[in-house]
Amino acid sequence: MPAKNEMTGKLTLVSHHLCPYVQRAAISLTEKRVPFERVTIDLADKPDWFKAISPLGKVPLLIVRANGKETVIFESAVILEFLEETQGNPLHPADAYARARHRAWIEFGSATLNAIGRFYSASTEAAFLAESSALSAMFDRLENELADQAGPWFGGDRFCLVDAVYGPVFRYFDAFDRIGNFGILDGKPLVQAWRKALSERASVKGAVAPDYPQRLRHFLRARNSFLSTLIQPDDLASAPPLARSA
Template sequence: MAALKLISHKLCPYVQRAVIALTEKGVPFERIDIDLASKPDWFLKLSPLGKVPVLVVERDGREVALFESNVICEYIEETFAGIKLHPQDPLTRAEHRAWMEFGSAILGELWGLETTTDPKVFEGKRQAIAAKFARVEAALGAGPFFAGDRFSLVDAVFAPIFRYFDVFDEVADLAVFADTPKVRAWRAQLARRQSVRSAVSPDYADLLRAFLIRHDAHLLKLAA
C-alpha cells in the first residue's frame, strides 16, 4: 500500500475533506501542518498552486504530489478499500460531484463572511449563504446523511462548512439555517461523526477566533 503524507493547515476546510475521507476508509497517513503565511520552500516545490491540501503518495521509489481537495478525495475513493464514499450509479455519482462543487461555492462566500470589515458586504454574504442552504434543503431527503443512510463525499465536503458555524454561533445568531430543518438535522448528525470530529485539532475553535480577530471581522462586532 502507498505511504501517504497529507500537507495541511489547521484551519483549512479543504484539508478536512481529505482527512475525513482517509479516516472513513481507515487509511493510515501522516499529517504535516504548515504555516500558510510562511510557506516552506519544500512545500512550494510540491504544490503548483501553493495551496493545501497536498497528498504526497510514495510509489515505485518516487513521490507524487496530488493537489486540489476534490481530486484527492476522488483518488482516495478509487484507490482504497473500505466503505464506498461515492454512489455506484454514474448519474447519481455525477450529481454528488456537482454538490461537492456547490459546497466549494459556499466556502467561497464564507471566506468573505469571516474576513470582511464592511457591514454591507457581510450582510450580502450572509444572505447568499442562506440562499445556497435553501437550495441544499430542497435537495435533501430523509437523512441522516446527504444520500440517506450512507455517508458520502458530499458529507465530507459539508461537515467542515458546518464546523465554522459552531464558532460563529457563539458570537451571534446569523439565521442562516432558520428555515432549513433538514439542513439543521444533517449538521447535527455530521457533528457527531467520529471522522468529522477528529478532522481538526483540539485548538481549532481558538485558532478560528484568533483568525477573526486578526482580520477585525465584522462578525465579531455583532457580539455587542
C-alpha cells in the first residue's frame, strides 16, 4: 500500500484573493507540508474553464492530477476531509468523539463567516448593530467552548483543522479594528488569545498575499453598506482592482 502522501499526485488550489474558504485549504496544505500550486481567478469575471469544472461556481476547487487522471473536488469542508484521508500529518484528532466535536466547530466557523458577511453587508445602522450583537453572541459560545481547553490551539497543543478555519475568520477583525471599535470580541479573553496565536502562525500568515489588507478594505468600502460609510478613503487610492466577493 502506498504511503498516504504518495496517493495523490499534483495538487492545484483554485483560489480568490479574499476567500476565507480558500485560505482554510491553503493552511491545511501548508501544515501538512504538501506542495501545491495556486491559481487565482477573478470571481467578477469567471474564466470559462472554471465555470466548466465548478458545479456551484465557487472557489475553492482542488484539482488532483494523478495516474493520468484529473479529479476536481469542490466545497472546502470536503477538500479538508480529502486531504486528511490522503495526506500525512493529521490535523483531525484520532478519537471519534473529539473528531465529531471538531467537525461541528468547523461548521460553526462557516456559520460565523456567513454572519461576518451579513455584518459587513448590513445596509442600515440598525441592521448593522443587530448583526454586530449576533456575531458577539456567536463568539460568546466559542469562548465557552474554549474554557475547557488548554490552548494555545482549539484542540490543545496541536494545531488542528478548526484552527485552519478560524485563522481566516479572525483575519476579518484586523480590517474591522482599523475601521472602528465595534466591541464584538470584548470580554472574551480566550477568543482573543486564540486570535493572537493564530495571527502569528506561519501557515495562517502565508495563506494570503501581502496586499490582502488593502484588497479587503477596498472590497468592504465598495459594499455600499453601513460599514462602508465608516471607512476613510485614506489608502484606497493605491488599492488593487475591485474584488467582487470575499
